[in-house]
Amino acid sequence: MEPKRIVRRYWDKRSQTYDENGYKSHNATQNFWKSILKNAVRTDENLKILDVGTGTGFLSLLFAEMEHSVTGIDLSKGMLEKARHNAGKLDLTVDFIHGDAENLPFEDETFDIVINRHLLWTIPNPRIAVDEWSRVVKSGGKIMLIDGKWYDSSIDMRLRRFIGKIIVSITEKRNPRMFMSHYARIKSQFPFFNGSAPNDVIDIFAEAGLKNISVDNLEKLKRFENKNRSLSYKISNKPSLFLALGEK
Numbered sequence: 001m002e003p004k005r006i007v008r009r010y011w012d013k014r015s016q017t018y019d020e021n022g023y024k025s026h027n028a029t030q031n032f033w034k035s036i037l038k039n040a041v042r043t044d045e046n047l048k049i050l051d052v053g054t055g056t057g058f059l060s061l062l063f064a065e066m067e068h069s070v071t072g073i074d075l076s077k078g079m080l081e082k083a084r085h086n087a088g089k090l091d092l093t094v095d096f097i098h099g100d101a102e103n104l105p106f107e108d109e110t111f112d113i114v115i116n117r118h119l120l121w122t123i124p125n126p127r128i129a130v131d132e133w134s135r136v137v138k139s140g141g142k143i144m145l146i147d148g149k150w151y152d153s154s155i156d157m158r159l160r161r162f163i164g165k166i167i168v169s170i171t172e173k174r175n176p177r178m179f180m181s182h183y184a185r186i187k188s189q190f191p192f193f194n195g196s197a198p199n200d201v202i203d204i205f206a207e208a209g210l211k212n213i214s215v216d217n218l219e220k221l222k223r224f225e226n227k228n229r230s231l232s233y234k235i236s237n238k239p240s241l242f243l244a245l246g247e248k
């Protein structure tokens, strides 16, 4: 089966539990992220923002709360259904659209900012994707990418993931094997399946012709996440996150 169909199937199923993300305080998390996004955007003007791989709308909803005009796009209709539901609960308007990050249904130079979080690892052609995001950004606009190095193959981390999976299957009532039962067959087709490092993204941004590239290692966020995540998450993951910005 074609990789993107498998990706879509996985996320349609995962949409049922994705928002049970093990944060101790939802409000504190929202506020922390808002301060990061405000700092990165550096303006109070109303912006046209595209959130690629929006999922259940995490970034889209934060930007909509900050009164920007937001479009979220995702390959999974299940994730989009949750995103629409989440927007409805908060009485926020976001245009949630079904589509592919590597082939966007928008005219050139439509948005002030294109953002994405935790998407790069599940993209088969990151260079094509970044070119595509750059195409739909206005001249002088920005691409903002949030990612990290997810997979650490050391014995210590393998053991921790094993214990984390047991805790997940007991406490979160979801099957921790579902992920690999989908991705094992296709993971070799994703260049950043194990996550990316800032230098990987700097290189792709530069190849795509973006200027004024910068990276924030989000140290405060990592400390915050360490305190606010569930035990299973903390056992299975080493916090690794960064925010890269590039200008067209």
Ligand SMILES: C[S@@+](CC[C@H](N)C(=O)[O-])C[C@H]1O[C@@H](n2cnc3c(N)ncnc32)[C@H](O)[C@@H]1O
Pocket: 004, 007, 008, 011, 052, 053, 054, 055, 056, 057, 058, 059, 073, 074, 075, 076, 079, 099, 100, 101, 102, 116, 117, 118, 119, 122, 123
């Ligand atoms: C780890 S989730 C991240 C969701 C959201 N950005 C967040 O930060 O919570 C990855 C999302 O990317 C979506 N996705 C994967 N491949 C995609 C593609 N080619 N085009 C659009 N969305 C895609 C998945 O359906 C899923 O919703």
